[in-house]
Amino acid sequence: MDSVTSEQRQTLHSTADNGLKIVVVGGFGVGKTTLVRSVSEIRPLNTEETMTQAGEGVDDTVGVAAKTATTVAFDFGRITLDAHNVLYLFGAPGQERFWFLWDRLFSGTLGAVVLVDTRRLADSWYAIDRLEHHGTPFVVACNDFGGPAHTPAQIREALDLADEVPLVFCDARSRESSKQVLISLVEHLRTVVAAARPTPHPIPEPTP
C-alpha cells in the first residue's frame, strides 16, 4: 500500500452524507476514463467486483457447483458538490456480458452518459437499448475524435435515438466540456422528473 498516496488523499467534508451516482458507459477506448478524469477531484481509481451467477448450460461433470465467477473492473472519480452531496462517476464497459452486473452495481444511479465515437456508432447500440429497457434516463455524448463530421440528425438516425434524448458533442479531455455533458444530463433528469410529477409512485416512462 502506498502510504504517501493514502495520506495525500483528498478527504471529504465531515458533513458529507449523500453519495450520488452517474454512470458513463461506452465501448472500449471511447474516452470514459478520460471524461471521468477531466472532472474528478481525485485521480480516477479502479476497483473491481467479482460476482457469481448460477451457470447455465455449463457441464457439471465433476460435481462442482456450476457457478461462474465474472469480474468486472470499473474506474470511478468523485466530485464534491456541496457540504452534503458527493457525486461519484463510474466509467463502465458497455459490452453485453457485463449487463447483469450493471443491474446490481449501478442500481440507484441518477442517470447515464453514453459516450460514443461517431466512427463506431454501432458500439453504442446495445448500451442504449439496455438503458431504454431499464428506464434509466441518459444523454448521448459524442466524443470528438476528429473524424468526419456528422450532423446530429445523422447520428440520431444511426442510433435510432428518441427525440427526447439529448445529444451533445464534447471533448472528453476538456474539463469544461465534460462538465457541460454532466449538466446536460442533470437538466434532462429534471425534465424527466418534472414530467413524471403527477404520478409520483410508478416508475414513469419518459414522455415525449
Add this chain to the structure above:
Amino acid sequence: MSRGRPGRDDSPDRLYTLTGGRSRAGSDAFDLVTLVVSESDPVAGMQSEHAAILRMCRFPTAVVEVAAGLGLPVSITRILLADLHDTGRISARHPRASYRLPDHDILEQVLVGLRNL
C-alpha cells in the same frame, strides 16, 4: 494506487481467509456510494484490513473508495464493513437517492454544484 487491479492476482483462498469463509455480506446495506465513517480507532490485534478501514474512514469515505484503497473487490470490502458496522466501529451514511427517479431538490443541488465547478 501503486497496485495493479485489485484482487486480480489474489487467490480465492486468500479472499476467503479475509472474510472468515463468507462470500456475501449479511445484508445489502452498503451501496457503492454509502459513505462510511469511523467511530473508533484501530486497536492492537485487530485484523489488519479492519484497522486499515478505520484509518481510511476518519473522514467520510465511499464504499467504492474503501475497496480501491484496500485493493480488494467490492464484495469482500462489504463483508469487512459489515463486521465493523455490526460492532459499532463504523457508521454508514446511506445515499438518499431512491431506486426510483431522483428527487427534484437533489437534482437542483447537483446542478448548482456542477455549475460551480
